[in-house]
Structure formats: C-alpha cells, structure tokens
Amino acid sequence: MTTRKRGEEGMIGKQLGGRYEILGRVGGGGMAIVYKGLDILLHRHVAVKVLRQQYVHDEEFIQRFRREAQAAASLSHPNVVSIYDVGQEEDIHYIVMEYIEGTTLNELIKEKAPLQVEEAVHIAGQICDALDHAHHNQIIHRDIKPHNILIGKNGRVKVTDFGIARAVTSSTITQTGSVVGSVHYFSPEHAKGTPTGEQSDLYSLGIVMYQMLTGRLPFLGESPISVALKHLQEDVEEPRKVNPLIPQSVENIILRAMRKSTSERYRSAKEMLSDLDSCLLPHRRNEPKVNFLDDDELDEEKTRVMPALRPGQYAVVEDDDDPQPRAKEPAPPEKKKKGWVKPLVWFVVLMSLVGGMWYAVQYVQQTLAVQRVDIPNVVDKPLAEAEKILRDSKLQVEVERQNDEAKPKDIVIRQSQSNMQVNAGATIKLTVSDGPESKKMPDVTKLKLADAKTKLISLGFKSENIKIDQQFLDAEPETVTSQKPTPNEEYTIPGDVKVELIVSKGRETFKMPNLIGKTENEAKMILNANELKLSKDGIVRQPSYKQSKGRVTKQFPFEPDDDVTRGTEITLTVSSGLPPEAGQMTVPVQIKPVKEGQAGTAKVILSDAKAENAEYQKLSNVTKTETLEVQLIVAPDKDATIQIRGEGVQNDTITKTYKDFLDQKNGKTQANDSGASSNAGTGTSGGGKTEPPATPASGTGGASGKPAQQDSGGTTTPPAPTGQNGGAATAPAGNTTGTGGTNP
Structure with missing residues (x-):
C-alpha cells in the first residue's frame, strides 16, 4: 500500500507528453486513476486518466484502456466527455480528456436522495440522449452507473468511462471465467455472460433512475453472485411503494426499462428518451400502471396447484324434477305476516347511528386536521416573485445565497421541495x-x-474584447504601460469584460x-x-x-538627418573666430x-581657408x-586661389600661399603683385604662384561643365577650374612664370 501511494504522489508535478502537467488526484477506479492536469500549450485544465501501475504489463488491460480512448474519441456529443489526446510515456499509459468542474451523480445521490422527480427525469434524459448517440455510432457503454455520470456546475450531465465499451458487433462481454462491469447495475443478460446490446444500457439506466428516486438499489445481497442471481430471478420492488411521490408515468418508465426480458424493454434509447420527455406532462402523471403479462399466465393447460376436495365441503344440488318429497318430514310452521317491520326498524336505527358517527368524525377531522x-x-424565477408565489400558497420561505456562474443575481437556483403536498406553513x-x-x-x-x-485569455477574457492602443512612450517597445480595468478592480464574468x-511603441x-x-x-x-x-557643457x-564667430561648426552625436528621439542631449561646437595663425590678405x-x-562679363571665384569655389564678385x-x-584667408596648410572667368575678358588664376602672407606681414615687397594678366599670360613675383587659365573644353583632369555646389556655409560655389593636367602649376619663389590661354 505504501509503495502504491508513493507512486501516485510521484505523479504530482510530472509532465506527460511535454505539455500536460499533473496538478493533483481527483478520483480513481479499479483500472485507472484520474488526475487534474494543466495543458501548458493551451492554458486549460484537463483530466488525465492514467492506467494503474499493476496493469501496465497486462496486455488485456492495456487493450481495454486503449479501447476506452477509441470508443469515446469516436463520439462527439454535449453529454459525452470529450477525449483530447492519448499517449504513452515509458510505462505510463494515459488518456487526456475534458475536465468537468462539478460532482458525480453517485455523490449527488448520497447527498440528496431521493431526488426531486423533475431533477431525476432531467438527468436521466441527458444520459439517455448520450446513450442514443453512442448506440447510433455502434458503441455499447456496458457500465452505466452513477459513478460514471458527471454533473457540471452548470447542470450539464456528462457520461464518461467507456473502459469496457464494445462495438455492437462484438460477440461476448466476458473475460476468462469472469464478467466485466458493476454487479448492482448488471442487466440479466450481462450477468449470464450472454451478448449485450443497446437494451442492456437501458436496463442499467433504469436502475440508476430507481436509485435516484428511492435512494436505494433495487437488489442487494451478501455477495456479488447473490446480487447477480437476483437480477436473473427476483422481481424488483415497485418504486412507488418506496417513494409514493413518484408519478405513475415515471414508475412505468423504470419498470419497463428494468424488465428481465429484452422484448419487454424499450427497443432503443431514442424511444426511452421520447417517453422521458413527456412523462411529466399533466395528462400523463396519473396514467394507468403498465401491465406486463407472462406467457405462463396465458397458458390454460399449464400445471397448477389446486386445493383438495373434502367430504361435505360442497352441498348436493337436487334435481328440480324429482316428484318424490321426503317422507315423515314435518311441514315448516307458517310465518306470521309483517315479519319485515322489525328488521326495518333496526336498520333505520343502525343507519342513524352510523350517520351520526360519520358526521362526528368529519367534524373532529375538520376541527383538528x-x-x-x-x-x-419556483426554480429560475426572480426571488421576489418566488417569495410571493410561495406565501400565496401558505408556505414560509427561507433564503440561502450562493455564487453561480450561470444564473443571474436574485434568480432561484433550486428549492428544497417541489411538486408535492406539505402542511400549510411549512418552510x-x-x-x-x-x-x-x-x-480581481x-x-x-x-x-x-x-x-x-496570454495571461488574460487563460483567465477567461475573450481575445476580441482586448483592445490594443499603441503609443510613442519612454517604455521599451511592446511593453504594456497601463490597462483598463485597473489592477485589482473587481469583475464577475471575464468573457463580458472589455x-x-x-502599449509602448518606444x-x-x-x-x-x-x-x-x-x-x-x-x-x-x-x-x-x-x-x-543641450548636454552638460553642451557648448564647445x-x-x-569655415564659420564666423558665434556660428555652429559641429553637432554631436547626431549629424543632420540622423534619426533622433525627443529628449536626446546634443553637444554644439561654436566658432570662436579665426585661428590665431590665420592669414588675412x-x-x-x-x-x-x-x-x-569691347564690353565683357567676368566672375571672380575664390577658394581659400574659409570658402571653396565661392563666387566672390560678378562684373x-x-x-x-x-x-x-x-x-x-590663407592657412599654413591651405593656399588661396583667385579665378577670373568670363566672356570678353582675359581668364586668369592667381594663387597666394601662407608664405606670401608672411612676406606681406613682414613688409617684403612683391614684384608685379597686382597680378596683371594678358592674352599672353600672367605672372606673380616674390614667391607667388600662377596657374594657367582653365580649358573647360579640352582639359583631361578639369571639371568643366560641373554644376555649382552649395558649401556648408550656404554659399553657392562653382566647380574649381583646373589646368591641362588637372592641377595648378606653381613656380619657385622669386621666379616669374606665366601660362597663357584664352577661352574657346
């Protein structure tokens, strides 16, 4: 026993098939144990039925266990427990099925029996509907009993445990030397080991109805064999003798379902269901008792037991035609006239006494009764209306409240008694x-x-009632920042809550x-x-x-047109003016x-330390x-170039270096500093450089035809013209050098 318990407790917390987590045990039978589990993938509770360890090596039990899954999986009906999955993990054989929140019919009978007639008929009707569906699919349950009937909190009846179910075409229900099933709910043919059919399930349903309405089983015995023999040999005690409140129409259904001969039972579950649907109608409740005639009673030539004849027991009747009177028999005395008066008087007196006594009894009964x-x-009626109906019927009312998922507030769920007579003033x-x-x-x-x-849907909230509003927020993208209803706010039905x-988009x-x-x-x-x-120390x-004093030269860490978010810190580099070494000339x-x-036009284009190919002036x-x-402005690493371009004027390029600036600063004179130019060429002295005029039509390294560009300061600058070899020609300081050229 200790080993078995350890094995069962060891299942708690175990995962089967990688998705079914065992939460706890909810019940068990002779063949298997049922656990409550959680389907991790779909976030729903399931029932997991596991074959007992002592049968895992018994092929016959394994086949029966698999047959249950196959039988139930072939059925799809609201009154049959649904099968979700079946599997095997090592030596654990399991079936995953629908989990029903509620109780079994067996527990309900123990708690409330005898049940109200309406409730019992309603439960029997749902069982019968499930059997009709199973029989239609060629499945015989063979073990209908209250233990295998589940009742959900919403009142829905579910038939489960098809562990010994067989197809209609199976030839036998017996194992080797034994019969499978529950002896108190056996049909006679089941007990004899002969083939069972649809009517065997109806016999078992009749016993279940008998137990619901009387609170006891029809056949009891000291051993299973004695109970089985009673199914075969004894007549059942009529239910109305045990519970007179059962209508005759309902008793007729029970008696017909429990007939020992299959020819006298209902032929199908559909026929029995039709009878159950109408048995509580007013015109049927007091219908005549059903009568089943035995073939023996109709046989006039059967052997009978009769009382023996004794001498003198019967008088001899003489023939009326016998003319011979008896001899020496004195004649009877002559009756007096009016002999009827005295009896009549006594009769009148006696009737007067009887009438007086009857009147006195009636008076006492009316006085004391x-x-x-x-x-x-009043079930399903509003409380106020139910109280009025009961008080109008001279009854007292006691109210007990409880939460109910299906019934709205202030609606009567059930009543302690109904459809019967009680003393006026009863509660x-x-x-x-x-x-x-x-x-919450x-x-x-x-x-x-x-x-x-996922969390909301697992708690019963509907996906279509969850509205998502995505906004730009500081939180990490795809993170929920707020909700309605707010946390801990109370609700009742999750499916109705919007x-x-x-959600943050970042x-x-x-x-x-x-x-x-x-x-x-x-x-x-x-x-x-x-x-x-601006970041801390944001101005450098x-x-x-390039930029004049007080203007921005750089922005960090984001360049123009980079993606940036609000609140970002930026550092600016602002010009403090020209560097000290800058050469202004x-x-x-x-x-x-x-x-x-002859008139002409000219453009002066300047490239120096500050500007690049900037149009200085147009003439x-x-x-x-x-x-x-x-x-x-020249810099130690940046020379200045002046280009004269135009039509009808002499094109020329003048270059000034940082050395020129230093010479000018130190007062050194420069020869031909004016940069005079002619068609023959131009020249500078004192270290100046000269470049040939641009030849945009034929220069190999030139930039002729290139459009003007916008520099960082916003000034439009044309492309820098270049010489024949793509660069400016320079001459050694002190020499006069010239290159000539004209525009095409």
Whole structure:
C-alpha cells in the first residue's frame, strides 16, 4: 500500500507528453486513476486518466484502456466527455480528456436522495440522449452507473468511462471465467455472460433512475453472485411503494426499462428518451400502471396447484324434477305476516347511528386536521416573485445565497421541495444566485504584449474584447504601460469584460535638424522647438576657418538627418573666430577685357581657408582694365586661389600661399603683385604662384561643365577650374612664370 501511494504522489508535478502537467488526484477506479492536469500549450485544465501501475504489463488491460480512448474519441456529443489526446510515456499509459468542474451523480445521490422527480427525469434524459448517440455510432457503454455520470456546475450531465465499451458487433462481454462491469447495475443478460446490446444500457439506466428516486438499489445481497442471481430471478420492488411521490408515468418508465426480458424493454434509447420527455406532462402523471403479462399466465393447460376436495365441503344440488318429497318430514310452521317491520326498524336505527358517527368524525377531522397544500415550482424565477408565489400558497420561505456562474443575481437556483403536498406553513428553503463570484483584475502592466494577452485569455477574457492602443512612450517597445480595468478592480464574468491596454511603441523618432552655420541662439531655439536638450557643457567653442564667430561648426552625436528621439542631449561646437595663425590678405586683381572698348562679363571665384569655389564678385560691361581688391584667408596648410572667368575678358588664376602672407606681414615687397594678366599670360613675383587659365573644353583632369555646389556655409560655389593636367602649376619663389590661354 505504501509503495502504491508513493507512486501516485510521484505523479504530482510530472509532465506527460511535454505539455500536460499533473496538478493533483481527483478520483480513481479499479483500472485507472484520474488526475487534474494543466495543458501548458493551451492554458486549460484537463483530466488525465492514467492506467494503474499493476496493469501496465497486462496486455488485456492495456487493450481495454486503449479501447476506452477509441470508443469515446469516436463520439462527439454535449453529454459525452470529450477525449483530447492519448499517449504513452515509458510505462505510463494515459488518456487526456475534458475536465468537468462539478460532482458525480453517485455523490449527488448520497447527498440528496431521493431526488426531486423533475431533477431525476432531467438527468436521466441527458444520459439517455448520450446513450442514443453512442448506440447510433455502434458503441455499447456496458457500465452505466452513477459513478460514471458527471454533473457540471452548470447542470450539464456528462457520461464518461467507456473502459469496457464494445462495438455492437462484438460477440461476448466476458473475460476468462469472469464478467466485466458493476454487479448492482448488471442487466440479466450481462450477468449470464450472454451478448449485450443497446437494451442492456437501458436496463442499467433504469436502475440508476430507481436509485435516484428511492435512494436505494433495487437488489442487494451478501455477495456479488447473490446480487447477480437476483437480477436473473427476483422481481424488483415497485418504486412507488418506496417513494409514493413518484408519478405513475415515471414508475412505468423504470419498470419497463428494468424488465428481465429484452422484448419487454424499450427497443432503443431514442424511444426511452421520447417517453422521458413527456412523462411529466399533466395528462400523463396519473396514467394507468403498465401491465406486463407472462406467457405462463396465458397458458390454460399449464400445471397448477389446486386445493383438495373434502367430504361435505360442497352441498348436493337436487334435481328440480324429482316428484318424490321426503317422507315423515314435518311441514315448516307458517310465518306470521309483517315479519319485515322489525328488521326495518333496526336498520333505520343502525343507519342513524352510523350517520351520526360519520358526521362526528368529519367534524373532529375538520376541527383538528392540518391543511395540506401543494408546493409550486419556483426554480429560475426572480426571488421576489418566488417569495410571493410561495406565501400565496401558505408556505414560509427561507433564503440561502450562493455564487453561480450561470444564473443571474436574485434568480432561484433550486428549492428544497417541489411538486408535492406539505402542511400549510411549512418552510421551503430557496437557494438564490448571488451572480458569479467577483474576482480581481490581474496586473499585466510591465509585461510584454504577447505575455499580457496570454495571461488574460487563460483567465477567461475573450481575445476580441482586448483592445490594443499603441503609443510613442519612454517604455521599451511592446511593453504594456497601463490597462483598463485597473489592477485589482473587481469583475464577475471575464468573457463580458472589455479590456484596453496601452502599449509602448518606444520613443518617437524624427530627423535631426541641420544646425551647422546657425548662430548659437538660433541653434538653441531649434533644439527647444524639437524637444532636444543641450548636454552638460553642451557648448564647445573652437576657432574655425569655415564659420564666423558665434556660428555652429559641429553637432554631436547626431549629424543632420540622423534619426533622433525627443529628449536626446546634443553637444554644439561654436566658432570662436579665426585661428590665431590665420592669414588675412588683401590681393588686388586686375580684370582686363580682351579688347579695349569691347564690353565683357567676368566672375571672380575664390577658394581659400574659409570658402571653396565661392563666387566672390560678378562684373558686367567690362570695357577697360579694372582693379578689384579681393579679401582672402590663407592657412599654413591651405593656399588661396583667385579665378577670373568670363566672356570678353582675359581668364586668369592667381594663387597666394601662407608664405606670401608672411612676406606681406613682414613688409617684403612683391614684384608685379597686382597680378596683371594678358592674352599672353600672367605672372606673380616674390614667391607667388600662377596657374594657367582653365580649358573647360579640352582639359583631361578639369571639371568643366560641373554644376555649382552649395558649401556648408550656404554659399553657392562653382566647380574649381583646373589646368591641362588637372592641377595648378606653381613656380619657385622669386621666379616669374606665366601660362597663357584664352577661352574657346
């Protein structure tokens, strides 16, 4: 015994098939143990039936266990327990089936028997409906008993345990030298070991009805064999003798279902179900008692036991035609006239006494008798209406409340007595619904959306009632940030609750604005408008050739058009002006027409440490030589280049180096500093560099035809023209060098 218990307890917490977790034991029979389990995949409770360990090596029991799964799995009916799965793990054979919250009919009979007639007929009707479906699918249950009938909290009846079910075509129900089944619910043919059919299940159902309405079994004995013999030989005690409240129509159903001869029983479950549906109609409740005639009683020539004849027991009747009177027999004395008067007087006196006594008895009964009243059925009625009906029937009411998932609040679930007579003033106990039990809303905030939905659906909330509202928030994407109803708020029916979840999409992103070239104040205003922040020490000041003092030269860590979220911290680098080493120079540039007096146009394009290919100035109607002073900046690593381009003017390029700046700063003079140019060429002295004019039509490394570009400071600059070899020609300091050329 200890080993068996350890084995059963060892199942708790075990997972079968990788998805069914065993939670606890709920019952068991001779062949298997039933556990409550959790389907981890679908998040629902299931019943797991496990073959007992002592039978795992018995092939006959294993086959019977598998036959149960096959028989029940072939059925799909609301009154038959559904089979979800069947499997084997090592030496554990198991069936996964529907889990029913409720009790068994056996426990209900022990608690309440005898049951109310309406309740018993309702339960029997559902069992009969399930048997009709099974028989239609060629399945005979063969073990109908209260232990195998489950009753859910909603009143739904479920037939289970098809462990010894057989197909209709099976030839026998016997094992080797034994009969399988429950002896108190055997049919006679079952007990004899002869083939069983649909009517055997109906016989067992008749016994179940008998037990529900009388509170006891029809046949009892000291041993299973003696009980089985009674099924074969003895007549059942009529149910109405045990419980007079049973209507005659219901007793007729029980007696017909329990006939020992199959020819006198119902031919099908459908026929019995039809009788159950109508047996409580008013015109049927007091129908005549069903009469079954034995063939022996109809046989006039059968052997009978008769009393013996004794002398003098019977008088001799003389023939009326005998003319001979008896001799010497004195004649009777002559009766006096009016001999009837005296008897008549005594008769009248006697009847007067009887009438007086009857009247006195009636008077006493009326004076002392307690009035009897019928109990009306008020189930499913509102409490106020039920109380009025019962009080109008001269009955007292006692109310007991309980939560109920199916019945609305203040509706009568059941009553202690109904459809019978009791003394006026008797108390009827009503069980009234308080509605579904209130529960507290779970907290799913801070969970991922998928986990939150899984948790809610497992608690009974409907997926279609869960509304998702995704918003840009600071929380991690796909995280639930708030919910309605709020956590711990009470609800009753989860399927009716509408849930709203606010889910984060993460921070909203947008394109980083371009702050390069903006003044410090302009940059700060743009940051504020976009809900961006300056980081600590967010302004860094550095010298710059490209931007003038007070303008932004860099933005960190996000460049223009990078994706950025609100609240991000930005660091700005702001120009503090030119570096100390910057060389600021003024260079006079002569612009000459090709022919004096003939008008031309010219553009002065400057590339220096600050600008690149920037249009410095544009001149039109140049008819004579003009001098233009160009302001430029050179750096130790950046020379300056002045390009003159146009039509009708001499094209030229002048280059200034950082050395030129130092020479100018130190007061050294430069030869031909004006940079005079002609069609023959141009020249500079004192270290200046000269470049040939651009030849956009034929230069191999040139940039002719390239459109103007926008520099970082917002200035439109044309492409830098180049020489024949794609670069500027330079000459050693102190030499005068010239390259000539004209525009095509």
